[in-house]
Amino acid sequence: MPDENEKRNKHAIADDIMKRLSSEIEKRGIDADTVLVGSLARGTALKNSDVDIFIRFSRNYERAKMERAGLDLGFSIFPDATPKYAEHPYISSVVSGTKVDIVPCYRIEFNTPKISSVDRTPLHTQYMKERLTGKSIEEVILTKLFLRKQGIYGSELKTEGFSGYVCELLILHFGTFYNFMEQMSRLSGRLVIRDNVKEFHSPVVIIDPVDLSRNAGAAVSNDSLSVLKTASKFFLMFPSDDYFYYDENPGTEPVKHERGTYLLALVIERPDIIDDILFPQVHLTRKKLGEFAENMELPLLNIFDHVEEKTVTVLMEFASPSLPSIEKRTGPPAGNMNVVSFIEKHMNSPDFVRGPFVENGRIVIEVRRKITQFRDIFRNNLENINFGKNLNRLKPGASILDNQEEIRKSDAYRAFLSVKSPFLSARKDFKK
Amino acid sequence: MPDENEKRNKHAIADDIMKRLSSEIEKRGIDADTVLVGSLARGTALKNSDVDIFIRFSRNYERAKMERAGLDLGFSIFPDATPKYAEHPYISSVVSGTKVDIVPCYRIEFNTPKISSVDRTPLHTQYMKERLTGKSIEEVILTKLFLRKQGIYGSELKTEGFSGYVCELLILHFGTFYNFMEQMSRLSGRLVIRDNVKEFHSPVVIIDPVDLSRNAGAAVSNDSLSVLKTASKFFLMFPSDDYFYYDENPGTEPVKHERGTYLLALVIERPDIIDDILFPQVHLTRKKLGEFAENMELPLLNIFDHVEEKTVTVLMEFASPSLPSIEKRTGPPAGNMNVVSFIEKHMNSPDFVRGPFVENGRIVIEVRRKITQFRDIFRNNLENINFGKNLNRLKPGASILDNQEEIRKSDAYRAFLSVKSPFLSARKDFKK
Numbered sequence: 001m002p003d004e005n006e007k008r009n010k011h012a013i014a015d016d017i018m019k020r021l022s023s024e025i026e027k028r029g030i031d032a033d034t035v036l037v038g039s040l041a042r043g044t045a046l047k048n049s050d051v052d053i054f055i056r057f058s059r060n061y062e063r064a065k066m067e068r069a070g071l072d073l074g075f076s077i078f079p080d081a082t083p084k085y086a087e088h089p090y091i092s093s094v095v096s097g098t099k100v101d102i103v104p105c106y107r108i109e110f111n112t113p114k115i116s117s118v119d120r121t122p123l124h125t126q127y128m129k130e131r132l133t134g135k136s137i138e139e140v141i142l143t144k145l146f147l148r149k150q151g152i153y154g155s156e157l158k159t160e161g162f163s164g165y166v167c168e169l170l171i172l173h174f175g176t177f178y179n180f181m182e183q184m185s186r187l188s189g190r191l192v193i194r195d196n197v198k199e200f201h202s203p204v205v206i207i208d209p210v211d212l213s214r215n216a217g218a219a220v221s222n223d224s225l226s227v228l229k230t231a232s233k234f235f236l237m238f239p240s241d242d243y244f245y246y247d248e249n250p251g252t253e254p255v256k257h258e259r260g261t262y263l264l265a266l267v268i269e270r271p272d273i274i275d276d277i278l279f280p281q282v283h284l285t286r287k288k289l290g291e292f293a294e295n296m297e298l299p300l301l302n303i304f305d306h307v308e309e310k311t312v313t314v315l316m317e318f319a320s321p322s323l324p325s326i327e328k329r330t331g332p333p334a335g336n337m338n339v340v341s342f343i344e345k346h347m348n349s350p351d352f353v354r355g356p357f358v359e360n361g362r363i364v365i366e367v368r369r370k371i372t373q374f375r376d377i378f379r380n381n382l383e384n385i386n387f388g389k390n391l392n393r394l395k396p397g398a399s400i401l402d403n404q405e406e407i408r409k410s411d412a413y414r415a416f417l418s419v420k421s422p423f424l425s426a427r428k429d430f431k432k
Numbered sequence: 433m434p435d436e437n438e439k440r441n442k443h444a445i446a447d448d449i450m451k452r453l454s455s456e457i458e459k460r461g462i463d464a465d466t467v468l469v470g471s472l473a474r475g476t477a478l479k480n481s482d483v484d485i486f487i488r489f490s491r492n493y494e495r496a497k498m499e500r501a502g503l504d505l506g507f508s509i510f511p512d513a514t515p516k517y518a519e520h521p522y523i524s525s526v527v528s529g530t531k532v533d534i535v536p537c538y539r540i541e542f543n544t545p546k547i548s549s550v551d552r553t554p555l556h557t558q559y560m561k562e563r564l565t566g567k568s569i570e571e572v573i574l575t576k577l578f579l580r581k582q583g584i585y586g587s588e589l590k591t592e593g594f595s596g597y598v599c600e601l602l603i604l605h606f607g608t609f610y611n612f613m614e615q616m617s618r619l620s621g622r623l624v625i626r627d628n629v630k631e632f633h634s635p636v637v638i639i640d641p642v643d644l645s646r647n648a649g650a651a652v653s654n655d656s657l658s659v660l661k662t663a664s665k666f667f668l669m670f671p672s673d674d675y676f677y678y679d680e681n682p683g684t685e686p687v688k689h690e691r692g693t694y695l696l697a698l699v700i701e702r703p704d705i706i707d708d709i710l711f712p713q714v715h716l717t718r719k720k721l722g723e724f725a726e727n728m729e730l731p732l733l734n735i736f737d738h739v740e741e742k743t744v745t746v747l748m749e750f751a752s753p754s755l756p757s758i759e760k761r762t763g764p765p766a767g768n769m770n771v772v773s774f775i776e777k778h779m780n781s782p783d784f785v786r787g788p789f790v791e792n793g794r795i796v797i798e799v800r801r802k803i804t805q806f807r808d809i810f811r812n813n814l815e816n817i818n819f820g821k822n823l824n825r826l827k828p829g830a831s832i833l834d835n836q837e838e839i840r841k842s843d844a845y846r847a848f849l850s851v852k853s854p855f856l857s858a859r860k861d862f863k864k
Contacts, residue, residue, distance in 0.1 A: 188767035226766030226790040233772050257785050260757035260804060299731065301756060320752040324733060325692035334658030335620035340665050343855065353689050357853050358658040372692060421789050423775065 006047065010040055013095050014051050017077055021055065021102070024076045030069055031058035033107075037125040039164050042132055044140040046148070050099040054122050056107040063115070070104020077102065087116040110210055123210040128168050142177040143167045145244040149422055150231045152224040158279040160221035162204075162228075169193070169206050169216060184232035191217070191225060231423045261301060262321040263407045264374060266314040266382075268398040270307060271390040281388030282307055286314050288385045289378075298323070298374055304419070306412035312391065313412040321402075322372045326353050331363035339363050375402040438479065442472055445527050446483050449509055453487065453534070456508045462501060463490035465539075469557040471596050474564055476572040478580070482531040486554050488539040495547070502536020509534065519548040542642055555642040560600050574609040575599045577676040581854055582663045584656040590711040592653035594636075594660075601625070601638050601648060616664035623649070623657060659853050666855045693733060694753040695839045696806060698746040698814075700830040702739060703822040713820030714739060718746050720817045721810075730755070730806055736851070738844035744823065745844040753834075754804045758785050763795035771795050807834040 018034045025032050038052035039045035055073055057066045067088050074081060074091035078100075081093040090103040105118045110127075114120055132140065144167050147153035155163035162170070173193050174180040184191075192200075194207040195215075203225045204217035235243050266289065271278065286305045293300040299319035306313045331342035343356050346365040355365035371377055378400045387395060407413055450466045457464050470484035471477035487505055489498045499520050506513060506523035510532075513525040522535040537550045542559075546552055564572065576599050579585035587595035594602070605625050606612040616623075624632075626639040627647070635657045636649035667675050698721065703710065718737045725732040731751035738745045763774035775788050778797040787797035803809055810832045819827060839845055 188765070222793050223790045226793045226795075229766040230771050230775075230788075230790070230795060233769070234775075237772060257800065258757050259785075260754070299751075301758075301760065319731075319756050322692070324751050325690050326733075328733065333620075334661040337665070339662050340669060343662075343666075353691075354849065355852060356662075356855060357851050358655045358662070361654050361658045363658075363662060368689065369692075417786065419789050420787060423788060 007040075007043075007045070009096070010045075010049075010051055010098055013098060013100065014040065014053060017051075017053055017095075017100065017102070020077055021053070021073055024073055025055070028069075028073075030073075031060065032056055032069075035122045035125065037121045041125045042128045042140075042168065043137045044128075044132065044144070044164065044168060046141065046144055050101060051095075052101050052103065052121075054118070055102065055104045056122055057104060059106050059108070059115070061106075066104055066106070070102075073104075074102040087118055111212055114211065120208070120210055120214075124165050124208075127210050128165075131172055132168060136171050136175075139171045139175075139177045139180075140168050142244065143171060143180060145246065146177070146181075146231070146235070147228070149243055149246050150227050151421070152220075152227050155219035156279070157219070157276045157283075159224075160219055161224045162220055163216070166204075166206055166216050166220075169209075173206075181232045181235055184228050185236050187229055191220075193217075227421050227423070230421070234423045259317070262318045262374070263402070263404055263413070264316045264318070264378060265401040265407050265410065265412065266316070266378070266398060267401060268312050268387070268391060269394045270310055270312050271394060273390055277390065278307070278312075281391045282312055282314075285312070285385075285387040285391055288387065289314055289316060292378075292381065292385050293318075296323075296377060298377070302416070304412070304416040306415050308411060313410070315407070315412050315416050316374075317416075318374055321374055323369060323374075323377075325369055325372055326366050327369040329365050329367055330359070331356075331365065333361050334358060334363060375400055439472075439475075439477070441528070442477075442481075442483055442530060445530060445532065446472065446485060449483075449485055449527075449532065449534070452509055453485070453505060456505055457487070460501075460505075462505075463492065464488055464501075467554045467557065469553045473557045474560045474572075474600065475569045476560075476564065476576070476596065476600060478573065478576055482533060483527075484533050484535065484553075486550070487534065487536045488554055489536060491538050491540070491547070493538075498536055498538070502534075505536075506534040519550055543644060546643065552640070552642055552646075556597050556640075559642050560597075563604060564600060568603050568607075571603045571607075571609045571612075572600050574676065575603060575612060577678065578609070578613075578663070578667070579660070581675055581678050582659050583853065584652075584659050587651035588711070589651070589708045589715075591656075592651055593656045594652055595648070598636075598638055598648050598652075601641075605638075613664045613667055616660050617668050619661055623652075625649075659855070662853070663855045691749070694750045694806065695834070695836055695845070696748045696750070696810060697833040697839050697842065697844065698748070698810070698830060699833060700744050700819070700823060701826045702742055702744050703826060705822055709822065710739070710744075713823045714744055714746075717744070717817075717819040717823055720819065721746055721748065724810075724813065724817050725750075728755075728809060730809070734848070736844070736848040738847050740843060745842070747839070747844050747848050748806075749848075750806055753806055755801055755806075755809075757801055757804055758798050759801040761797050761799055762791070763788075763797065765793050766790060766795060807832055 014036050018036065021034045032055050035054050035056060037054050039049055040051055055070055057069070061069070071083055071089055071091060078091060078093040081091040083089050084092050088104050090101055092099065092101045094100065103118055105121065106115050108114055108119045108123070110123060144153055144164060147162050147167065152159065152161035154161050155166070170180055171177070174183055190203050190205065192205040195205045200215045202215060202218050202220070203222040204220035205215050206217040208214040208216040282305050286303055290300060290303045293316065300316060301319055302317040304315045306315065329346055332338045342363060343365065346352055346367060347356070349367060351368040353366040353368055356363050358364070371380060382395060382398060382400070386392065401407060446468050450468065453466045464487050467486050467488060469486050471481055472483055487502055489501070493501070503515055503521055503523060510523060510525040513523040515521050516524050520536050522533055524531065524533045526532065535550055537553065538547050540546055540551045540555070542555060576585055576596060579594050579599065584591065584593035586593050587598070602612055603609070606615055622635050622637065624637045627637045632647045634647060634650050635654040636652035637647050638649040640646040640648040714737050718735055722732060722735045725748065732748060733751055734749040736747045738747065761778055764770045774795060775797065778784055778799060779788070781799060783800040785798040785800055788795050790796070803812060814827060814830060814832070818824065833839060
């Protein structure tokens with residue numbers, strides 16, 4: 001939690017920038033105003049949070065013109081800032097160690113059509129400022145700290161968790177962090193709040209009061225919700241402050257245990273794209289590699305992705321390194337006319353080994369399997385597996401590594417071994 | 433097909449025995465008569481068939497008395513014969529190379545309650561003698577030869593195929609062997625003949641005209657029916673005399689092909705019981721071993737039983753010899769209250785390795801797997817796998833062999849590699 005000093009400093013930074021922006025706006029005769037948004041404005045910020053200032057333009061401005069004017073205003077305050085590109089371009093800078101974003105948007109009213117999703121942000125701030133009291137602000141912060149510890153705080157596609165705004169909506173709905181815990185510990189199935197029209201089907205549905213057509217909880221994955229359900233049970237049974245202290249580098253040594261498995265690593269260059277574009281592709285790659293393994297009936301035990309500064313790795317762990325040199329081909333039921341062509345085809349093939357015979361009412365023939373090593377199966381099929389737009393382009397440089405010793409020394413493998421949800425923060429008597 | 437000479441000799445043997453039996457019956461003042469039954473009586477016998485003579489007793493005799501008198505009469509003809517035990521005891525002997533059975537039964541009428549199933553046999557003979565003409569007798573013999581070639585002739589529990597009587601019923605129903613082939617080549621699903629009450633659910637239902645409450649086709653397994661469906665298609669597409677010539681020792685060398693698999697062999701002493709009691713237990717043992725492998729998630733490719741003079745072997749072929757040293761334990765969904773005890777139990781276990789984490793909404797924890805070799809998994813669990821009454825008793829002497837070279841030299845393995853349904857008898861242009 002930020003101390004009073006940190007808060008005061010950040011507000012001073014924000015006030016100064018907004019004052020300078022307002023004077024530039026007036027000087028240029030632009031129909032716009034500035035507004036402090038985000039958790040700092042609502043008092044729900046965690047330590048080291050950003051300062052987010054929005055410039056709200058009249059809807060009379062055309063989009064291109066508004067975006068141009070927004071960037072110009074930003075540069076008038078931070079001439080050396082680099083522009084960034086989200087839905088609108090914006091500028092980002094650092095003041096005394098604090099990240100400051102200056103973002104242009106349109107001024108809209110509650111429940112009116114937005115032009116871009118950032119247009120809603122000032123409304124979120126306004127809505128929360130009117131409703132969050134001193135007590136509930138503390139409950140929001142507890143909620144955020146708890147979720148952060150569990151690795152499910154943040155709506156980025158990397159985390160697939162609960163955004164700060166969702167934490168605030170949860171406290172408005174449940175009243176206190178403790179009640180939120182109680183409800184979550186008993187929740188079975190989806191978490192749905194105020195979805196009267198039952199329009200949404202994602203694991204978490206929390207209707208955005210600022211735009212009733214929007215699900216503010218859309219980013220939360222089922223696994224993130226599952227972590228919440230589990231962690232809340234442990235918290236209530238063994239309550240502890242430890243649930244709110246977060247160590248970014250816990251430095252725990254992964255357990256070394258002879259696993260008796262076979263590892264393959266797909267390693268691909270990390271493309272220069274933002275996380276929200278990269279991570280869905282990394283997850284897609286992992287999913288598609290897993291599906292491929294399943295279709296080929298490979299004994300896949302674990303599949304794990306790991307993104308480093310320059311590389312994306314997908315680790316696959318198997319029960320064995322290869323398939324047998326024979327393969328059973330199961331034909332149609334014996335009553336089907338195609339059994340004749342099935343038998344003729346396979347018995348005339350140079351790969352025929354044994355059969356035909358009948359198993360469970362179907363014709364079975366054994367044929368030779370030409371490619372048996374999982375390594376080779378993946379290498380031969382990489383081009384048919386979809387990695388997503390940007391990763392697909394880098395596929396020609398991808399490699400399938402199978403040097404077991406090298407993989408076991410890699411950071412990806414170390415991260416894989418360390419995977420653990422900190423459900424049990426307070427249970428120091430547990431072995432781990 | 434037997435030649436005229438063989439038939440004439442067999443009838444002479446039968447006539448002589450029946451004459452001697454009748455005179456003994458008269459001498460002893462017993463209310464009974466003798467009757468030649470089976471395929472010899474109906475003219476539908478294949479080469480080297482048996483002579484079956486039944487002694488039909490009045491139902492006034494008590495069972496024990498009838499059985500005693502039946503054995504006595506048999507011994508009066510063949511003093512050195514050994515008694516055999518089926519539903520009633522009977523005697524079996526060999527005359528000039530032909531096996532002769534003398535079987536006591538009760539005299540019953542069509543569709544009256546039987547006392548034992550052998551009581552029906554004389555009625556089967558009577559029914560068929562009245563209906564099978566010269567032409568249809570030939571069609572029956574073709575049917576038997578065809579089914580024998582495919583390994584599905586005989587209703588013993590070893591074969592699970594079509595009995596001679598069923599072959600006769602099939603020809604009475606379909607008229608000719610060719611029409612039978614045509615119908616079978618188009619059959620999808622079960623083969624049902626005259627089951628107006630739809631009482632039976634087995635793959636083949638052929639109501640016995642002599643006892644309408646009986647399914648004469650009950651012994652036929654789904655796989656035997658599947659072989660028939662497939663073979664009939666090939667016969668019609670590529671008709672050939674080869675479908676009727678049967679070589680008991682085809683002597684084909686099995687294909688030697690590096691299979692890249694791991695073999696286990698369960699070897700158990702063959703108990704001194706008749707085939708109809710032994711084979712269901714062998715099949716049960718194979719089935720239960722297969723189910724056990726499936727429950728343990730072992731990568732079983734093939735499972736095959738082989739009965740020799742002194743041993744019963746079940747061969748199991750796997751994709752690999754062992755499981756990894758880690759095992760993923762999947763707990764309840766995160767919304768379930770038992771997740772807490774699941775996590776506590778596994779994390780406090782000395783076998784804990786990694787986790788907990790969430791996968792597809794469920795808690796997963798990795799634990800150490802203590803026994804990883806399939807060989808040891810089977811050895812440790814043999815006592816929990818049901819082999820059937822007689823084989824269970826011999827389980828203490830059973831062994832699980834895993835010397836790959838020795839298994840590959842065994843007769844069981846050789847038989848396994850030779851497995852092949854002779855659907856394609858005429859297709860000499862096929863590789864096999």
